Amino acid sequence: MRSLRDVADLFPKARDAGLTPDEVTASRGRFGANRLTPLPKEPVWKKFLEKFDEPIIKILLAASLLKIVVDLFDASPVWGGLGLAAVLAVVVAAAVVKGLGDWVPSILFGLAAVLVGVSVLVGHPSYEGLAVMIAVALATGVAFYAEYRSDNEFDKLNATKDDVHVKVTRGGTVHAVGLEDVVVGDLVVLEMGDEIPADGRVLRANELMLDQSLMTGESEPVKKTAARDDDAADGPEQPGCVYRGTQVVDGVGLMVVGNVGDDTMIGQIARRLSGEPEGDEAAAETAEGRVQQKLTISKAATPLQEKLTVLADLISKVGYIAAVAIFVALLARGLYVGEVRWPGADEAAGPVLLGSVRALLSYFVYMVIIVVVAVPEGLPMSVTVSLALAMRKMTRANALVRQLVATETIGSATVICSDKTGTLTQNKMTVSRVGIGGDVHDTVAGSSADPGTPLGWLVLNSAVNSTASLEEKDGKTLTVGNTTEGALLTWLRGGAWVPGGPALDYATLRADHPVLYQLHFSSDRKRMTTVTRDGDKLVSLVKGAPEMILEHCDRYLAADGSVRPLADVRERFMMGLRGAAGDAMRTLAFAHAVLPPGFPQDEDAIHERRDEIEKGLVFTGFVAIRDPIRPEVPPAVAQCRGAGIEVKMITGDNIETARAIARECGLLDSPDALAMTSDEFNQLSDDELKAKLPHLRVLARARPLDKYRMVKLLQEQQHVVAMTGDGTNDAPSLKKADVGLAMGIAGTEVAKEASKIVLLDDSFGTIVKAVSWGRSLYENIQRFVQFQLTINVSALTIAFLGPFLGLKPPFTVLQLLWINVIMDTFAAIALCSEPPRPGLMRAKPKRRDDSIVTRAMAGNILITAAFFVVVMIALLMGMQHWGWFAGAGEKSGEFPELTLRQATIFFCVYVFFQVWNQINCRSLDPRESGFYKLFANPQFLLIASLTVVGQVLIVTVGGAVFNVEPLGVIDWLVIAASTASVLAFAEVARRLRGN
Numbered sequence: 001m002r003s004l005r006d007v008a009d010l011f012p013k014a015r016d017a018g019l020t021p022d023e024v025t026a027s028r029g030r031f032g033a034n035r036l037t038p039l040p041k042e043p044v045w046k047k048f049l050e051k052f053d054e055p056i057i058k059i060l061l062a063a064s065l066l067k068i069v070v071d072l073f074d075a076s077p078v079w080g081g082l083g084l085a086a087v088l089a090v091v092v093a094a095a096v097v098k099g100l101g102d103w104v105p106s107i108l109f110g111l112a113a114v115l116v117g118v119s120v121l122v123g124h125p126s127y128e129g130l131a132v133m134i135a136v137a138l139a140t141g142v143a144f145y146a147e148y149r150s151d152n153e154f155d156k157l158n159a160t161k162d163d164v165h166v167k168v169t170r171g172g173t174v175h176a177v178g179l180e181d182v183v184v185g186d187l188v189v190l191e192m193g194d195e196i197p198a199d200g201r202v203l204r205a206n207e208l209m210l211d212q213s214l215m216t217g218e219s220e221p222v223k224k225t226a227a228r229d230d231d232a233a234d235g236p237e238q239p240g241c242v243y244r245g246t247q248v249v250d251g252v253g254l255m256v257v258g259n260v261g262d263d264t265m266i267g268q269i270a271r272r273l274s275g276e277p278e279g280d281e282a283a284a285e286t287a288e289g290r291v292q293q294k295l296t297i298s299k300a301a302t303p304l305q306e307k308l309t310v311l312a313d314l315i316s317k318v319g320y321i322a323a324v325a326i327f328v329a330l331l332a333r334g335l336y337v338g339e340v341r342w343p344g345a346d347e348a349a350g351p352v353l354l355g356s357v358r359a360l361l362s363y364f365v366y367m368v369i370i371v372v373v374a375v376p377e378g379l380p381m382s383v384t385v386s387l388a389l390a391m392r393k394m395t396r397a398n399a400l401v402r403q404l405v406a407t408e409t410i411g412s413a414t415v416i417c418s419d420k421t422g423t424l425t426q427n428k429m430t431v432s433r434v435g436i437g438g439d440v441h442d443t444v445a446g447s448s449a450d451p452g453t454p455l456g457w458l459v460l461n462s463a464v465n466s467t468a469s470l471e472e473k474d475g476k477t478l479t480v481g482n483t484t485e486g487a488l489l490t491w492l493r494g495g496a497w498v499p500g501g502p503a504l505d506y507a508t509l510r511a512d513h514p515v516l517y518q519l520h521f522s523s524d525r526k527r528m529t530t531v532t533r534d535g536d537k538l539v540s541l542v543k544g545a546p547e548m549i550l551e552h553c554d555r556y557l558a559a560d561g562s563v564r565p566l567a568d569v570r571e572r573f574m575m576g577l578r579g580a581a582g583d584a585m586r587t588l589a590f591a592h593a594v595l596p597p598g599f600p601q602d603e604d605a606i607h608e609r610r611d612e613i614e615k616g617l618v619f620t621g622f623v624a625i626r627d628p629i630r631p632e633v634p635p636a637v638a639q640c641r642g643a644g645i646e647v648k649m650i651t652g653d654n655i656e657t658a659r660a661i662a663r664e665c666g667l668l669d670s671p672d673a674l675a676m677t678s679d680e681f682n683q684l685s686d687d688e689l690k691a692k693l694p695h696l697r698v699l700a701r702a703r704p705l706d707k708y709r710m711v712k713l714l715q716e717q718q719h720v721v722a723m724t725g726d727g728t729n730d731a732p733s734l735k736k737a738d739v740g741l742a743m744g745i746a747g748t749e750v751a752k753e754a755s756k757i758v759l760l761d762d763s764f765g766t767i768v769k770a771v772s773w774g775r776s777l778y779e780n781i782q783r784f785v786q787f788q789l790t791i792n793v794s795a796l797t798i799a800f801l802g803p804f805l806g807l808k809p810p811f812t813v814l815q816l817l818w819i820n821v822i823m824d825t826f827a828a829i830a831l832c833s834e835p836p837r838p839g840l841m842r843a844k845p846k847r848r849d850d851s852i853v854t855r856a857m858a859g860n861i862l863i864t865a866a867f868f869v870v871v872m873i874a875l876l877m878g879m880q881h882w883g884w885f886a887g888a889g890e891k892s893g894e895f896p897e898l899t900l901r902q903a904t905i906f907f908c909v910y911v912f913f914q915v916w917n918q919i920n921c922r923s924l925d926p927r928e929s930g931f932y933k934l935f936a937n938p939q940f941l942l943i944a945s946l947t948v949v950g951q952v953l954i955v956t957v958g959g960a961v962f963n964v965e966p967l968g969v970i971d972w973l974v975i976a977a978s979t980a981s982v983l984a985f986a987e988v989a990r991r992l993r994g995n
Helices: 004-010 021-031 044-053 055-075 077-096 101-121 127-162 265-270 280-285 287-295 303-337 349-374 378-396 405-412 454-464 483-493 506-512 546-551 570-582 603-608 610-614 633-642 655-665 678-683 686-695 704-716 728-736 749-754 764-804 813-831 838-842 855-882 900-920 938-957 969-979 981-994
Strands: 165-170 173-178 187-190 199-211 222-224 247-259 399-401 415-418 430-436 439-441 469-473 476-480 515-519 527-534 537-544 553-557 563-565 585-594 617-626 646-650 674-677 696-700 721-725 739-743 757-759
Touching: 004 199, 004 247, 044 055, 044 101, 044 127, 055 077, 055 101, 055 127, 055 349, 077 101, 101 127, 127 813, 173 469, 173 476, 187 199, 199 515, 247 728, 247 749, 265 287, 303 349, 303 764, 349 764, 349 813, 378 399, 378 405, 378 764, 399 764, 405 739, 405 764, 415 704, 415 764, 430 454, 430 483, 430 570, 439 570, 454 483, 454 506, 454 527, 454 537, 454 585, 454 617, 469 483, 476 483, 483 506, 483 585, 483 617, 515 603, 515 610, 527 610, 537 546, 537 610, 546 553, 546 570, 546 585, 546 617, 570 585, 570 617, 570 655, 585 655, 603 610, 633 646, 633 655, 633 764, 633 838, 646 655, 646 704, 655 674, 655 696, 674 678, 678 696, 678 704, 686 696, 686 704, 704 721, 704 728, 721 728, 721 764, 728 739, 728 749, 739 749, 757 764, 764 813, 764 838, 764 855, 764 900, 813 900, 813 938, 855 900, 855 981, 900 938, 900 969, 900 981, 969 981
Parallel strands: 415 646, 415 721, 553 617, 646 696, 674 696, 721 739, 739 757
Antiparallel strands: 165 173, 165 187, 187 247, 199 222, 199 247, 399 757, 430 439, 430 617, 469 476, 515 527, 527 537, 537 585, 553 563, 585 617
16 A cells, blocks of 8 residues: 555645645546456356256256157167267266266257257157257246346446445545545545545544454454554554545544555455355455455345245145156056057067157156246246346335345335434425524524624534535535534525625634544534634534533523523523424534643543543533425325334434424324433333333434334334434444435445445435335235246146046147246246335235235135136037037147147137236235236236237247147137136136125
């Protein structure tokens, strides 16, 4: 890392006033932007080939190769022997050659393609082998595309993780710039809650404490001090060195950037990474793992994914059992009708045995395809697609998802604990009242701001006892730092402190009153103190919560500048404070003290006597700051109530202000609604508090540990808790909550790092939108599960019952695989694209132990599947025994019992039933129609239309490959109209069940 002297040699004046625009350009041109090279990714081709290693794909490949080799033997024993030898050679090579085993499935797929080509050349095409190969290609292709699409969504979200703003001094003024805009030589202002934007050395520090666990693994904060100019040593253990990605947990400081981008320590570590996320345990143990965990959004399995994995395993087991049972049923039928038999005395053994082997092989391949149809490989894909889609939608709605689990968990929230400032309010703070000299004023006209007067001390305190700055950007004045302090600076700068008064330059006041020492605001201290030089004396400036400031004062500054007993006017000040709080204003009090002669001016010496700087304080006055309620908050709170979600406001304001804001928000709308202070909260035992929590709506003067305790107790009552936070001290409660929500505008980087979702606009309304999308995600998965299970139950039942009724279901291998594509791929994308329905936020939250398959869903599945079974078996019996739809009578090559026209119609009827049933599966509630807002989801309609188009193309040009023949327009219209009966059936069934 470059030393301070190295940077000074490059930019001599940088450490005094920061870089000039020309120096920024020169630095970026020479050393590059502060951008990390993206983590290396696994090649796309390798990801695709890995999809061949799935168990289902291996089963399909085995069936395909077996069928192709038998067809080659049927055409020519020589070619059959060569094909078998090639397969065995690959298997043997995999066993001998180290590392080849992982690539065997993809190699076998290539071999199968070659053998299919050979079968065509020798004049005996292996259509079923080709069909299974196409199925393998479709299955692997769809899985690869789903993962590729999901990865792209994650990449887009990961790109926003570095959307951090940094406070830098350039040209003598403070600016907020993007993380990637920081350059070597920049002078960066550090405050509690900031994340270090690049590697550098500390120029000035005041109680600067850093969390360096990213680099060292140690969570204990480390104190940083100013580095020497010629100190070239570096490393996290050096007190003058700071590193990108570490966090300021206390104090303030100033750093000079020495290294940016890939030249930083985190950049060097990132370049050594493989791109595959490490597990949580590994991430905790190594710097590489910790860096990778920080730079990527976690893709660990969510509770919903784990629940669906269990369901998928159960369905798969049922599918395997059903497939074996179907094989046995087909074998029994084959023995009965003579497809499988031993040759008689007057028969040639070869042809009869070969015919039996071919029949057995067809049964086996059919069994394999039944397994493929039954195993819900589309279920994990549907979750992946839904999660990626929900994350994207939530980000567009200003809720940036940092951990995948939050996408679904937020939808199950039963309690939202919300901050007030910026979340329930607009964070547009303006000073509306001033209390000085024992009186309260809406303006301070006629008051003097000269040194020594109450207004003069208040102005000095507002300007100097602060870490905020103002920045002009695009014609607007923006606050860089704390928004409350920004409101005070705006009040001074705009001359609003006196109507028509002059604007005050806070920067000039700061230059004339250099900061010697600071004690920063915390939730426990509730005040900030700055020691500065005022002429030839040292003064202590204090601002904070009125009750805390008044507690430390026994005198006040009168209007004429004299110091008098505070008891004379305490009640007048208190009335003014209560009045402002009752009008929903935030109040901030000020005090000062002149330190005794000989008081030390060195930072470390002042720190040793820090208890003395807040003694003998003189009360200066107070300001009341108005922050209007966000207009969307009252209806959003009402919406949460309707959704069975409790809302609790946790604020640092006093109880009167908190109550006034809560009433405006609609939180204190019932007689049993409680508002209490932190002191009252902590006087209660856990059991006593649990009894009051259902009625607690407001917690005032809250401390960080109060938030943590509330989350803990609510979780013990089986609540799913969403907690908002913006400060460094909020990190424990954000981590403890089921979903931690950090403020994207006002929040510190420490709070964002501890959260699962970042609210980009800090709005409570955004939380409600996130809840809606989380609930929609869950419902979309339920829709697909309902659709999938309906097909599974009906298809397996038809396939199993057919042989016992003397019927062989007329589905070829490729037809079944096309049906599988419809239900596993197209349906997943269509049903998982449903937007949140209007009634979603009127339902109660899902419990942790709720089954993904509800009673209503189970009823829909069984009733609709029974309809399919009855209709399809009746149709099949009519075709085979009574000649329905026989047409010209040309026999099907695959199913001699049927004509080619009958086989085609049966295939199309089943597919169209599934297309219509997708509409039914949009409804999860018997009281709601599947047609509700159907045309509001164009993606659903598009995918359903593509399915129909695909079916028409298959029938029109599929020919012998699909065992079909073209149908006329009238045929298609009759099929579409007759299969639409499932819509009417489902609607009637819903009405009967809903009554």
